[in-house]
Amino acid sequence: MTDTPAIEISGLVRRFGRRDAVDGLSLRVQPGRCYGFFGRNGAGKTTTIKCLLNLLRPTSGRVRVFGLDPQRDEVEVKSRLSYVPDNVAFYPWMTVSDVLEYVASFRTRWNADTERALLSRFRLDADQKASHLSKGQRTQLALIAAICPEPELLVLDEPTSGLDPIVRREFIQTVIGAYQDGDPGRRTVFVSTHLISEFEGLIDEFTIIDGGRDVLTLEADAARGRFEKPLEEIFVSTLQPTAVPA
Amino acid sequence: MRLQISFKSGKPVYLQIVDQVKLAVASGGLRAGDALPGIRPLAESLRLNRNTIAKAYAELESQGVIDTNAGKGCFVKDGGSPYRKDARLEMLKDEIDTAVVQAHHLQIGRADFLKLAGARFDAFEQQRGTAPQD
Numbered sequence: 001m002t003d004t005p006a007i008e009i010s011g012l013v014r015r016f017g018r019r020d021a022v023d024g025l026s027l028r029v030q031p032g033r034c035y036g037f038f039g040r041n042g043a044g045k046t047t048t049i050k051c052l053l054n055l056l057r058p059t060s061g062r063v064r065v066f067g068l069d070p071q072r073d074e075v076e077v078k079s080r081l082s083y084v085p086d087n088v089a090f091y092p093w094m095t096v097s098d099v100l101e102y103v104a105s106f107r108t109r110w111n112a113d114t115e116r117a118l119l120s121r122f123r124l125d126a127d128q129k130a131s132h133l134s135k136g137q138r139t140q141l142a143l144i145a146a147i148c149p150e151p152e153l154l155v156l157d158e159p160t161s162g163l164d165p166i167v168r169r170e171f172i173q174t175v176i177g178a179y180q181d182g183d184p185g186r187r188t189v190f191v192s193t194h195l196i197s198e199f200e201g202l203i204d205e206f207t208i209i210d211g212g213r214d215v216l217t218l219e220a221d222a223a224r225g226r227f228e229k230p231l232e233e234i235f236v237s238t239l240q241p242t243a244v245p246a
Numbered sequence: 247m248r249l250q251i252s253f254k255s256g257k258p259v260y261l262q263i264v265d266q267v268k269l270a271v272a273s274g275g276l277r278a279g280d281a282l283p284g285i286r287p288l289a290e291s292l293r294l295n296r297n298t299i300a301k302a303y304a305e306l307e308s309q310g311v312i313d314t315n316a317g318k319g320c321f322v323k324d325g326g327s328p329y330r331k332d333a334r335l336e337m338l339k340d341e342i343d344t345a346v347v348q349a350h351h352l353q354i355g356r357a358d359f360l361k362l363a364g365a366r367f368d369a370f371e372q373q374r375g376t377a378p379q380d
Contacts, residue, residue: 034295173290180296181286200253201294221258228256 004067006031006153006188007052012061013212014047021047023212024061029205031152032185036199036206036220037192038235044212045192046086049157052190053083066152079108082146086158088138092131096124096141100148107149114178118144122170136167143171147179154179156191160198168198176202196232203231208238215239247275247283251292259294263302268311271322274374278324282312 007029014022022044029035039045050056051063054070054077063070065077090099096119104110119126122140133141139159146154154175160168180187193199206223208216216238220231227234247270251262270276282288285303289296303320306312310329312320329337349359 032297034297169293172293176293176296177286177290180289197253201251201259201292201298204295204297221260224253225256225258228254230253 003031005029005064006033006066007035007190008062008064008067009048009052010062012048012051012063013059014044014051014056015059020212022051022058025209025212025214027207027214027217029188029190031188033204034189034191034202036196036203036231037190037209038194038196038206038231039192039209040194040239043209045209046157047212048209049083049155049190049192052155053078053081080151081153081155082149082151083155084139084142084146084157084159086161088142090130090133090138090141092129094130095126096128096130096133097126099130099141100145103145104148109150111148111150114150114181115144115148118147118174118178121174136163139163139171140167143174147174150182152186153188153190156189156193158193159191160193160195168195172198172202196235197230200231206231208235210239249288249292251294260298260302260305263299264305264309264311267302267306268309271311272370272374274376276322278322280322282320282322284319 005028007027009028010026012022012025013020025044025048027035027037037045037048047056051058052065052070054074057071066080068077070077091102094102100115118140122137122144124137124140124144128137130138130141143159156175160171163171175189179189189202191199191202200220203220205219206217207214216234218226223231223234227237229237247267249263249266251259253259255262267276267282276282282303283291285296285299288294289299292299303312303314307314307320310323313323314320346359349355354362
């Protein structure tokens with residue numbers, strides 16, 4: 001028996017005017033895996049993710065999340081996943097606990113123990129106004145809001161860019177610790193990043209996207225075995241082929 | 247037990263854990279009955295995916311190095327490989343062959359090779375004898 005992939009993208013094209021932001025991308029993420037989506041700025045990572053969430057409609061190609069069409073089955077797809085965008089914004093008048101209460105009201109499940117544990121781990125003050133939070137604290141709050149509903153799929157779009165190394169480390173440990181708790185076979189992570197070395201240990205499998213296409217998809221261990229170097233260097237050498245003189 | 251993970255070597259991360267645990271057991275850093283760290287704390291401290299730790303522990307269990315006690319964790323086993331002796335000898339053959347080939351190219355003869363093997367056995371035995379219990 002094969003499990004329904006958490007994410008399945010085939011031949012995805014998304015055009016903006018005359019520019020193809022995504023140009024024939026295919027990938028498949030099995031449930032329970034931590035999947036890295038690596039690409040430079042402008043490679044098409046965020047556009048792809050927005051197609052998964054029906055924030056954008058594909059120009060052509062097929063996108064399935066849990067085997068469902070994110071456009072037709074939008075509510076079911078969104079109720080089973082959480083998304084942390086690169087730039088997190090909250091209503092500025094809300095406090096930390098207001099934000100979490102508000103988010104929880106849209107969710108069928110909400111793990112209050114996890115909420116308490118993470119608030120104290122991140123030393124977030126529940127009465128603090130969202131508008132007074134630092135960038136790092138906003139990301140931490142978004143991560144709590146993403147993990148407490150215990151979704152099957154956690155979609156992270158450049159979650160740690162612009163954060164200091166301590167916050168980045170805590171972020172990753174929280175994904176490993178709090179998110180993967182419970183039912184690890186059904187806790188899938190899809191993370192887009194260019195901070196590859198930060199996420200190296202977390203990644204089971206990855207796709208490198210460039211110019212809107214998947215240029216390399218491999219298991220992390222197989223990639224290190226084949227190239228004998230860390231994923232970040234594999235990324236760099238894949239995208240910077242040695243120039244061959246004409 | 248301190249685990250050191252390198253992403254630079256071409257070796258799969260789970261195998262690095264397997265080999266380091268086996269080394270620790272052979273050299274007395276871990277003794278029969280000792281508990282291995284839990285999957286979650288170890289994954290967090292090494293910043294590794296839990297799947298990787300779970301895969302390493304499953305491999306160690308299948309090799310008869312550790313036992314998994316549901317709910318309690320993983321413990322170093324007191325000997326008792328699940329394989330028969332001829333199968334165990336067969337498993338060792340490839341590793342010995344690698345060393346024999348290397349010895350040939352380094353012009354190390356049989357006598358010196360066996361002497362060195364004996365010395366390494368002694369070294370590990372001595373380390374197991376003197377390793378601090380924690």
